[in-house]
Amino acid sequence: MPPLTLPLSRKGARMIPRYSRPDMVAVWSPETKFRIWYEIEAHACDAMADLGVIPRENAEAVWKAKDVEFDVARIDEIEAVTKHDVIAFLTHLAEHVGSDEARFVHQGMTSSDVLDTCFNVQLVRASDLLLVGLDKLLEALKKRAMEHKDTVRVGRSHGIHAEPTTMGLTFARFYAEMDRNRARLVAAREEIATGAISGAVGTFANIDPRVEVHVCEKLGLNPEPISTQVIPRDRHAMFFATLGVIASSIENVAIEVRHMQRTEVLEGAEFFSMGQKGSSAMPHKKNPVLTENLTGLARLVRMSVIPAMENVALWHERDISHSSVERGIGPDATVTLDFALHRLAGVIDKMLIFPQNMLDNMNKFPGLVMSQRVLLALTQAGVSREDAYSMVQRNALKVWEERLDFRELLLADKEVVAALGEDGVNEKFDMGCHTKHVDTIFKRVFGE
DSSP states (O other), X not given: OOOOOOOOXXXXXXXXGGGOOHHHHHHTSHHHHHHHHHHHHXXXXXXXXXXXXXXXXXXXXXXXXXXOOOOHHHHHHHHHHHOOHHHHHHHHHHHHXXXXXXXXXXXXXXXXXXXXXXXXXXHHHHHHHHHHHHHHHHHHHHHHHHHTTTOEEEEEETTEEEEEEEHHHHHHHHHHHHHHHHHHHHHHHHHHOEEOOOOGGGSOSSSOHHHHHHHHHHHTOEEOSSOSSSOOTHHHHHHHHHHHHHHHHHHHHHHHHHHHHSTTTOSEEOOOOTTOOSOSSOTTOOOOHHHHHHHHHHHHHHTTHHHHHHTTOOSTTOOSHHHXXXXXXXXXXXXXXXXXXXXXXHHHHHOEEOHHHHHHHHTTSTTGGGHHHHHHHHHXXXXXXXXXXXXXXXXXXXXXXXXXXXXXXXXXXXXXHHHHHHHHHHHTXXXXXXXXXXXXXXXXXXXX
């Protein structure tokens, strides 16, 4: 594991190496950012040359820098004087291209054209990586759902035994939730995939709209229908809100695993590798550290949602109150969520399942989970609902208090037997009643 340092790109958030994957970190590196800035400017020059606004040779000269590794330290050095990051970059670009050749670079553009379009390119690339993580998680959930489709466990409401379900249905439920999240992320990606090369206050006064069309086409974006000096931030608010929902779903799964791993439950558990230690003090411990970590990471992702929404309201055609926020939440939220998706996929894929413990837990209160079936049978036999409920509950409470067998208590209850008969009582303890529609649910979820 790398040392716990807190590096990051200039003016960016601090990403923690232990919670970061290199592919996503690379999206937010200063080198990547400057490369995108360069491509925006170079493609804009090409479009302006096509329109006859600038000389063709000047546009072509800009591409002399296509293989340049922009010097981050040098750009920082220039910015220390200019106090403006885009101008610092343009100055550095001219050092590679030549000042005369570069004199038309950024013509008619404003800084936000570069910054906002770049930010959206990064968010699109981040979305693509997040979709890979989601697909990996979906695959793991589907595999375990199929594996345990008919593995019976007790369902719980309020943390209390309710009625039987299956472990496969638990995994299928999470699969359906993550599948909805995938659709949400695809929609959020589409919404964020816009660019703006519209100049100061967005009127195209000094740059032709066709330049924007060209740049966006080259970068895989759609032209923003109407920008001010910035791309509207409602798009970003929706994007980060979607990340927050996905994070909440991750926590939903993580909480279930944590509950299953409790000593008193132990129906499932994180894989515990050879050499792993659970506690510095207690050698017997096997703690659900990965899912506890995922619960915390989900909080970090959701932390970005409110600031993103507050960024929607800007003064007039623009201010930069959103800028510092996005420099933080852009990398932080996407890097953290990317890591969390892959971690959860691994947890689910390697998760230990204990079917016998599930049955043992369900039978701690023998037969009690069948109470509703008996209640309904009594009403069907002509007993009022109020009387039926009373008849079932008086026997159920004895199971709670004395751990007696529910079926035996019912068979000893003259009123119950008078209404249902012994065969009628016994019939209500068939577990197949609770699993008979599992295939139907699976077809709804998985379409097969």
